[in-house]
Amino acid sequence: MREITFNQALNEVFHEEMDRDPTVFIIGEDIGEHWGGPFGQFQGLFEKYGARRIRETPISETAILGAAIGAAATGMRPIAAMMFADFLGVCGDELLNQLQMRYMFGGKLKLPLTILASIGAGASAAAQHSKSIYGWLMAIKGLKIVVPSTPYDARGLLKSAIRDDNPVIFLTHKMLGGRRTSQVPDEEYLIPLGEADIKREGSDVTVVATALMVRRALAAAEKLQEKGISIELVDPRTLVPLDKQTIIESVKKTGRLVVFSEEPWTGSFAAEVAAVAAEEAFDFLDAPVKRVCAPDTPVPFSPVLEKFWMPDEEDLIKAVTQIV
Amino acid sequence: MGGNTMEIAREKLIDMFRTMVRIRTFEERVSREFAAGKIPGFVHLYIGEEATATGACANLRPDDYITSTHRGHGHLIAKGGRTDLMMAELFGRKTGYCKGKGGSMHIADADIGILGANGIVGGGITIAGGAALSAQMGETDRVVICFLGDGASNRGTFHEAVNLAACWNLPVVYLIENNLYAEKTHISDTSRVTNLADRASAYGIPDVTVDGNDVIAVYEAVGEAIARAKRGEGPTLVECKTYRWHGHYEGDPQTYKPDDEVKEWKKKDPIPAFRTRLIEMGVLTEEDAVEIEKEIDDEIEKAVQFAEESPFPSPEETLEDVFV
Numbered sequence: 001m002r003e004i005t006f007n008q009a010l011n012e013v014f015h016e017e018m019d020r021d022p023t024v025f026i027i028g029e030d031i032g033e034h035w036g037g038p039f040g041q042f043q044g045l046f047e048k049y050g051a052r053r054i055r056e057t058p059i060s061e062t063a064i065l066g067a068a069i070g071a072a073a074t075g076m077r078p079i080a081a082m083m084f085a086d087f088l089g090v091c092g093d094e095l096l097n098q099l100q101m102r103y104m105f106g107g108k109l110k111l112p113l114t115i116l117a118s119i120g121a122g123a124s125a126a127a128q129h130s131k132s133i134y135g136w137l138m139a140i141k142g143l144k145i146v147v148p149s150t151p152y153d154a155r156g157l158l159k160s161a162i163r164d165d166n167p168v169i170f171l172t173h174k175m176l177g178g179r180r181t182s183q184v185p186d187e188e189y190l191i192p193l194g195e196a197d198i199k200r201e202g203s204d205v206t207v208v209a210t211a212l213m214v215r216r217a218l219a220a221a222e223k224l225q226e227k228g229i230s231i232e233l234v235d236p237r238t239l240v241p242l243d244k245q246t247i248i249e250s251v252k253k254t255g256r257l258v259v260f261s262e263e264p265w266t267g268s269f270a271a272e273v274a275a276v277a278a279e280e281a282f283d284f285l286d287a288p289v290k291r292v293c294a295p296d297t298p299v300p301f302s303p304v305l306e307k308f309w310m311p312d313e314e315d316l317i318k319a320v321t322q323i324v
Numbered sequence: 325m326g327g328n329t330m331e332i333a334r335e336k337l338i339d340m341f342r343t344m345v346r347i348r349t350f351e352e353r354v355s356r357e358f359a360a361g362k363i364p365g366f367v368h369l370y371i372g373e374e375a376t377a378t379g380a381c382a383n384l385r386p387d388d389y390i391t392s393t394h395r396g397h398g399h400l401i402a403k404g405g406r407t408d409l410m411m412a413e414l415f416g417r418k419t420g421y422c423k424g425k426g427g428s429m430h431i432a433d434a435d436i437g438i439l440g441a442n443g444i445v446g447g448g449i450t451i452a453g454g455a456a457l458s459a460q461m462g463e464t465d466r467v468v469i470c471f472l473g474d475g476a477s478n479r480g481t482f483h484e485a486v487n488l489a490a491c492w493n494l495p496v497v498y499l500i501e502n503n504l505y506a507e508k509t510h511i512s513d514t515s516r517v518t519n520l521a522d523r524a525s526a527y528g529i530p531d532v533t534v535d536g537n538d539v540i541a542v543y544e545a546v547g548e549a550i551a552r553a554k555r556g557e558g559p560t561l562v563e564c565k566t567y568r569w570h571g572h573y574e575g576d577p578q579t580y581k582p583d584d585e586v587k588e589w590k591k592k593d594p595i596p597a598f599r600t601r602l603i604e605m606g607v608l609t610e611e612d613a614v615e616i617e618k619e620i621d622d623e624i625e626k627a628v629q630f631a632e633e634s635p636f637p638s639p640e641e642t643l644e645d646v647f648v
Contacts, residue, residue, distance in 0.1 A: 025461065052461065058491065063484035066450020067457055073439055074389065074458035093481075097444050098451060104430035105440060106422035107645030142646050165648040 001183045006148075006176050009155040009184070010041040014079070016188070017162045018049055021077060024162060025053040027064055028081025028116075032056035038083060039118065039177045061090035065115070069098050072113040072167075079162065084129045085117035085171060099167050100142050110165045114158075119147075120173035120212055120262060121310050127298035130306075132211070132262050134239055134269035137169060144168040144193055145239040149214035152182035153237055156191030164193060173211040180215065196243035198250070202232035205320050206250040208273050209235060209260040213311065217260050220313040220320070229324055239269055247273060248281045255286035258319050262311055265293040287323035292316050332540070337607050340382050340539050342616050344374040344595050347398045349617075349624045350407050351570075354397070354414060357628065358574045363414045367428045370398030372537075372569035375594035376501050377402035379542025380469055380562075383550050389437040389455040389468040391448030394429050395568075396441030399471050404436045411627040417634035424637045425645065437466075445506075446472060446479030449498070453485045456494035456559075467553045468496040469546065475506025477520050486559065490527040493558035497549040500561065501536060503568040508580050521563035529559050536564025537594040567592070 004012070018024050026042065032054050036043035046054045057064050061082060068080035082088055088095055095115075102111055121130040137145050146161055146168060148154035154172065161168040199214055200221055209217040214235050221231035232250050236243055251257050257277050259270035270291040277289050292311045300306055351369045358367050370377065373395075381390065381402035392399040400410060405421070413420025413431055421431045432440035439455055442448040452470030459466035476482060477500050489496050500520045504511050517523060524531030530552065534541045542564055549560035567589035571578045602608040608616075 055457070055492075058484070058487060060484035060488055062481050063450050063453060063488040066481065066485060067454035067488065070391075070439065070451035070454020070456075071458045071461075072454070073434065073451070074455045076454075076458050076461065078454075093444050093447060094450065098442075098447055101432070101440060102648070103645050104422060104426045105432040105434070106420075106425045108422070108432065109434040110648050144647075 001185055003181045003183055004151050005178055005181050006151045006154055006172065007039050007041045007178055009151040009182070010158060010172065011043060013155055013158040013162070014042065014045055015048070017159065018045070018053060023075065023077040024079065025055060025076065026079045026081055027055040027057060027068055029057055029059055029064070029083060031081050037081065039174070042081070061087050062094060065091040065094040066098065068113050068115070069094060069101070069111060072111040073101060073109050077112045077162065079114045079116060082115055082117045085119045085133055086128045086131050088117060088133070096140055099140065103142055111167050112165045113167045114161045115167065115169040117169065117171055118174045119171045120175055121299045121306055122175040122212065124301055124303055124306055125174070126301035130299035132171070134261065134263050135267040135271070138239055138269060138272065142167065143240065146170045146193060146237065147210045147239060148172065148237060149176070149199070149211050149235050150182045151180060152184050153191060153197065155184055156189050157193065157237060159190045160193050168193070171211070175212050176215070191237070193238045194241035194243055196234050196236045196246035198232065198246070199235045200231060200233040202230035202254070204230045204254055204324055205256040205258060206232045206234060206247070206254045207258050207260055207316065207320070208247055209233060210239070210269070211262065213260045213262050216311070216313050217316060220316040223313070223317060224320055229320060231320070242272075244276050244280065247276065251277050251281040252284040255284055256323050257285070258290045258292060258316065258323070260292045260311060260316050263293055264296045265291060266296050268293055290319045290323060292319045332543070334607050336382060337602060340378050340543070341598055341602055341608065341613070342620065343378045343382070343402050344539065344598065345617055345620045346407065346623070347374045347377065347401045348595055349620045350401060350410070350627070351397060353624050353628060355570065355574060364416055365427050367414065367574050368395040368572065369570045369574060370395055372589065372593070373501055373503060373566045374398055375539035375598070376499070376536040376542055376564040376566050377471070379539040380499055380546040382543050383547045384437070384467070384469065386436045388466050389439055389452070389459070391439045391452040391455070391468070391470050392441045393448060393471055393473060393476065394441065394443055394445065395473070396431065397428070400431055400433070400438055400441065403438050405431070405433055405438060407623060408627040408630040411631040412634050415631040415634070416636060417631055418637040418641070419630070419634040423641065446476035446481040448472070449476065449479070449481045449485040452496050453489050453494055456489060456496040457492070459495050460492070465554050466495065467550050470496055470498050472498065472500055473506065474500060474502040474504065474511045474520060475514075477523065478506070478514055486527050486529070486561070489559040490529045493556055495553035496559045497546055497553060498559060498561045499546065500563045502563055502565050505568060505572065505580070507572045508576070510580070519563060521561050524561035529561060531561040531563070533563040533565065536566030537592045537597070539594060539598055
């Protein structure tokens with residue numbers, strides 16, 4: 001076992017998968033010799049694989065994602081590095097319409113493509129560099145969505161994402177990248193897409209959380225334990241496909257559900273999970289389903305405002321104590 | 325009619341004639357079947373522009389790629405698409421190219437390099453770059469023709485994709501079919517550039533403007549562009565000036581087109597001009613030409629019969645082909 005950060009986990013996977021499969025390449029802005037990406041996740045790749053497989057582009061998100069789609073449709077296995085998830089708005093057509101090639105063409109081709117994007121508030125990066133857009137992405141059909149919360153998960157999930165024959169978007173929270181560490185085994189492992197992980201077992205309330213909110217939920221769970229409230233924390237790890245079974249089983253056990261998600265309420269991933277529980281576990285619920293989300297506003301800049309905007313431990317503790 | 329026809333093999337010339345007749349006959353039949361209510365949705369017909377797709381694709385091998393547009397039937401037929409499978413798709417049948425999931429705007433055949441018609445104007449331009457990247461990274465001598473209209477040349481995708489392809493010397497030919505109208509708006513209202521090929525200078529790539537109704541001129545101009553691409557010298561912008569006889573969509577009353585303009589362009593019908601020329605050259609006799617026209621009539625008749633006799637997909641097939 002050894003301890004690695006999130007960004008190390010990603011970097012190692014890029015090296016290993018590019019060694020393993022010559023059709024894997026990375027395309028994006030500033031991923032080459034001068035920067036290695038804003039979070040350092042691409043360091044050392046240009047030196048090893050050169051400009052042929054580390055395709056550093058102009059500031060052209062539309063051309064990047066379009067080229068990745070075209071390359072995937074013709075036998076390559078591209079990784080499109082979009083930097084901030086907010087920039088996906090630039091290539092809205094490619095994401096919303098062109099990725100649906102497989103379905104539109106009657107299943108006649110596959111698009112083995114991974115899209116990387118950084119999500120999340122907490123860095124005072126304001127409205128155009130902080131969004132998590134889960135609900136927006138979930139509205140796109142034919143796209144798998146991965147949101148790891150630990151370096152261990154990131155390592156295993158990214159391998160599965162790259163090897164998947166479908167378009168997969170892999171979202172990393174910018175406040176986890178260089179800070180959070182995990183113990184990882186020396187040998188290779190993959191984590192299948194579509195399997196939730198129970199990050200903490202408990203008996204009173206099920207909390208569903210992703211990315212940075214998993215960390216905050218764990219801290220909240222410690223405090224709630226002191227009050228005698230036992231939290232079961234479910235990290236879905238992939239929003240699509242969603243492991244409904246694990247969530248429902250947990251709700252059946254605890255009878256209570258709080259969805260803790262860093263995104264505005266309306267049209268959110270949290271809304272989807274709440275609906276799943278209402279439809280499929282209603283008879284087991286002992287209290288109303290609660291959502292702890294951000295307000296229906298863009299992400300603000302000033303640390304004071306941003307802190308208010310982000311769901312935190314206290315918000316979660318308050319919601320849990322309201323229903324037990 | 326320009327070009328040195330004598331240098332082109334007899335079989336190639338006859339093939340080009342056959343392809344133009346096939347496109348015209350297919351499209352006229354689609355127009356009738358649409359008017360009769362047998363084809364759901366929208367169709368955008370290529371009548372009048374046959375020489376452009378035919379001359380361009382006559383340079384391609386089956387393993388070369390094209391990206392097409394919402395007005396794509398002509399491109400697909402010129403690239404070798406089967407008219408029976410196309411017709412069945414237009415009729416929404418299970419036997420169609422996309423099993424009834426795509427319709428007119430999403431027909432594709434990856435086995436012969438057709439990366440799809442596209443319902444989004446300018447949607448294929450970035451995808452073409454990705455296919456060209458595959459060709460380049462795979463060290464093949466494959467090339468891509470990216471068909472786009474005058475309307476699409478005003479999309480941002482055009483700028484991003486052509487610039488990227490120029491930076492990387494990608495083996496792609498951007499072919500603008502300037503048929504004067506973007507939907508219902510004349511090009512003079514949407515661009516101050518008269519020859520759209522002039523935009524090439526902004527990207528530092530060569531350009532050529534040709535008579536898009538002269539199949540030989542198109543064949544030769546695109547042939548030179550392809551030779552350049554295969555030498556590793558990157559993209560070329562080819563503008564083919566042509567005219568759309570039908571409306572933007574079937575049913576469009578076309579009140580925006582001056583009568584004189586329509587008359588002038590109908591005099592420049594590419595098919596009779598080429599037919600006469602081939603007969604004068606002794607490549608075809610009148611009897612040969614009639615025989616080809618009859619063969620194609622039979623083919624399209626059979627395509628319609630195949631479509632009409634084919635079953636619809638079962639409703640549950642809606643759920644298939646989202647993911648691999």
